[in-house]
Amino acid sequence: MRRNAWFAIFLSIGSTAALQLTHVRSAEASNNDAVVTGIIRNPETNEGIEGALVVVSGDKLQGERQMTTDRYGLYRIPDLAPGIYEVTVVYGKVKRKQRVELRAGNTTRIDFKLRPSDDETVLFVSSPPVDTSSSSTGMSIDSEMSRRVPIAAPTGKGGANRSFEAIAEATPGAASDLYGTSIAGTTSPENKYYIDGLSVNDPGFGLNGTALTVEFLQEVRVESGGYMPEFGRATGGIVNAVTKSGSNDFHGGVWAFVTPGPLEGYRKPPLREGATIQAERKLLWLGDTGFDIGGRLVRDKLWFYGGVSISHTRYDIKSSWNRLVVDPVTGEPLVNSGTGFNVTERIPGSVTHRRAQGTTVQVLGKLTYAPAKNHTLELLAIYAPTLSGGNGNYGLDARTGLPEVATVLGSYGALGHAYRDNATDLQLEWNALADDNRWDITTVIGWHHQANQMSPVDGSKLGSSDGLAGTPSTIYRRNNPEVHSVTDFIDLPQGASSNACDPWVNPMDASIRTITCPATTFRTGGPGFLYDRELNRLQVRSNAARLAQGLGHHLIKFGVDFEYMQYDSNRGYSGGTNYRENTSGTAYNDFRRYGFLTGPDQAVVLPSLQWRVFSTTIGGFIQDSWSIMDKVTLNAGVRYDMQQLFGGDGRLSMSLPNQISPRVGLIWDPTQVGKAKLFVNYARFYQSVPLNLADRAGSGEPSIRRFYDASVCDPQDPNNACQSPAAQSPIAGPSDPDRYWLSYSAARTAIDPALKPQSSDEIVAGGEYEVIRGGRLGLSYTHRWLNRVVEDMSRDEATTYFIGNPGYGIAKDFPKGKRVYDAAILYFDKRFAKNWLISGSYTLSWLRGNIAGLFRPETGQLDPNINSDFDLVSLLANRMGPLPGDHRHSLKVFAAGEIPFDGGHALMLGGSARASSGGPTNVLASHELYGPGEAFLVARGGGERLPWMFRIDTNVGYRKYFSKDLSLEVTMDVFNVANFQAATVVDENYTFSDVVPITGGTLKDLETHTDVAGEPIVKNPNFGKPLAFQSPRQFRFGVRLTF
């Protein structure tokens, strides 16, 4: 970046900070904090009382906060940590008190009516649940709810330590997807994840980078739509985790939770055409333990909070060998007439076990310091390392939380990895209040860091020529004239008979035989792709809020922020290349290999490819929340963002300027006392582009390939001659300048000069009413659609690409990217008070289009903005239709209660029930260049819909109160009590043949369709069959001591 740019940023942030020092006498603020506001009226005249003193005090507040009402009787006290407070109004001799519970990100309205003749009274009420100043939709999940209701299931990402994004799924309109929680029809990488206002998205891919346990959290606030310009750079939802803080008293806890695998319910195994080696995944146990403590170092001055959590997940991967049962006379494999699958039998003594396991440690520390009245400094530090795999174990995929292997069609060294995923966060926040709470300024500097490594299981390092890191991986896939036997690569387990896999041989003619332990695909050698990544995000932000008057009340907020993201990506292939056998077994090629050509056949091989890419984003917003006549609130504002991404050569690789996001909302409170609202909101959201795009498309992935004669090259031979000149086979056509080598991807992807950033628009409207004290019933309707999509495209079938907006600019001949979400949501939310809570929602939604979002659910590809959705002209057919997140009906109910008994005993009950209709499935084929699952044979959604899914989870606990603050609880969560086993994923690959899609075709047309070579399509026997079912019944036992 140019020096003057840095100077400008410094100037911007510095000037705000300086003004904060000189113009402001006091302080405290963050997006997650709560606000209490209201009007003090004289009931006789119904006019506001000017000059009343409003004092707010509570455990979460260092000292107390006060404000004098203005001439309309209005007070507004911002920047309160979520928690319970006492609001006291003093006017003359009259004093009123009210106790309120404030929730993260919410504005709570408490009005008072005072007669000058009144006596002192004290009222204790729960705060009104309807936020009449905001039109945003979403949900707050406080620690009471996350502890009492079993939301985070012990499976998948964040399952062991119950991470905050897993509980975000409780939000109305949210659903789990492959990489996290999808909000309002978007994909999880489109969300913005915050911990105390610190952005913790993975700078490379957009996923949540710090999966913090809910044990450290006070509350999780999910904004699913309708949010104001102060939140930006997300086309999905905003997930805010608010950590606990210290207080003047010492509080803390110790906990332990465990989910034992042996108590799991029956896990329905997918019925599939078997591979010779079949794997079964079984949970052994997962759980977490930890402690936290918060208190004071100096009363009302310096507080601390800290904790440690350790979680562990352990699966058993059981593998068994199964041989084909063949007709003893003809040698033909026997076929099960019911399933159409070949009949197999397990080889006795062939069962072996291997573990897949991982451990995460999370350490959090927080200091809250009030250096002067109305000033608060908060320092937050998180360190969260995760280790998994290696030393004879498989690893866990950090992005999904599941074992890295679903099948074991390969040697351990080729399939297993050792992972290290570290997250570090550091943030300093300075809040200042001034002018009797009318100025409210926050300045934040934060740093998010990740280190992610995928290494060989033997501990060797990427780029090394030793060990597995120095051994190429080989993919075997011969099918003509006969397939390999698994015993060509690995020996039968010791307990099995050594001749169990011998082929059937025709006694009359030994050349006719049937392989009984076929290896249709098998991987040996090293682990193939390896990486060592460092990611950083530095963020500086300064926001100010001003309470003003003029035709009502205004709350004007404005701010600037700056973000620098950096991604050091070092990756390579073990042994420098990844060999792949051709289907006739006569040759291998470099399926993946980094390198480039400096002249015809002059190859420069790169043992690893190392880029440092970065991006700068500058944003700013201004918004006004205008309360007119105390009945209507008009929220209007605009946000500006600009992102620039720079490639590995340090040069600009993409510019995304002029992201102007207007947002406007209108809220009417017909009750005028904060009991109800009707609202409508329009908003535009722009997406922040993760750095993976700059690393791959913006820097290039120089790759080369040549072919090797299998009669000379044997990758399994330790002294293999593959790299000798004698092994290389000429492949050039008459006009190819290179006789042996192919080179590709050695260039930065061109950008359409007319490129516009990816954005979506949303209209949300609805109403809420406080139907019972503390409980609100609401109905909302959301219509959200993608405007421009940023994707890469190729017109010449994968030789050259460009990035543009499909359907616009130079890509006007491509179809427009579309995703339209419509949802009507009926919801009810009653927070925990008077020993019970209930929360629930029913969502009726439609999601359709031709792009799911930032990853491809069909293949799991996670290359934000450069996925294969629009890549090739030959792939574009049949893409429009219901998207994978199109679940028509979704019902979620959460409830919890506590029944107190004499002697400090209490019984705790909680539970949840969910039902959702199944998503669409597709009919996919392999594409000639892109491989399996890339071609939509018939229109999207052409497969059978998945079945309905039901789940009931319960929580039962016993709590003993030894004193007001000291209690011990023992809990048992049961997930999927009824052990429902509905299919959640089916095999969508109709065929693995390379097929050109039938535009507008039907399933019937497929019967006569042919592949690209004109041969009949070979149907995948597993097509439409379940690949996975719901998680079985699981128990989680917990014990927690709270003081």
Place this chain on the structure above:
Amino acid sequence: MLTRPTLLLLNFVLAAAGTVAFTTSCAQPAVSCSSALGYYAAEYTLTEGDPASVCGQVLGDVLGMQTYYQEGGVNGTPNYLDADLAIRPESIGLLIEYAEIRGAIDAEAIDAVFHDANAIGSFTDDYPDDKTFCGADDFSAASVSLPSIDEILDDPLTEDVDETMPAQPAIEASLQWSNARFVVSANAQGTQFEADLEYTQDGCTAKYHVVGVYPAIGCETDDECNDDKNGINPDFAVRCNTDIGYCVLDDELPAFE
């Protein structure tokens, strides 16, 4: 009135605006100079020489091209601003391929014979000029020298197999390219090309102006060239050159509709 809050707001807005103004570069990065990687359909126009001579009758060819980035990037990666270029005519490649099949080239010499038919030049610019042109020059001469190959007649004893192999006359040819330039932008990543060619065959020399478009798409009618799905950018002005059977550019470079 300049109250403190007004000053604060003013300062803040100025600083924010300044930050944006200092760093804003709305333009997308330029595409660095490169050819397309693959086959161009090229139309040859004779500019000097006898149209009746053996070397003056070339109407067109398919040209295979490849851009080669040189070393010098960070961490051993290529330097995208230092690119060489190879041009290889299919007509010459076919002669070599046939000679190889017929065993007319020594096994040890085949790699050298193969590579000698490539003309290697260098891009003269890092980025295209204002008119989106990237120049390439300093081409090595591409040459081919092959012996004559006799015809093989059908073996009458094998009725089912046709062993016929045609004869190929000896050839001594060289190609010298110059003044090459490519249209380089996001919308035409080196996919339009023109250059001058001095072609010498068996002692006869002719000069041509060559215009090529990527990719090489065979055709019989103009409609086939304007089919949006054939791989040629639909924005290009193209027509079918029925003499050579390929889609070619229908305008001066840059040839857009």
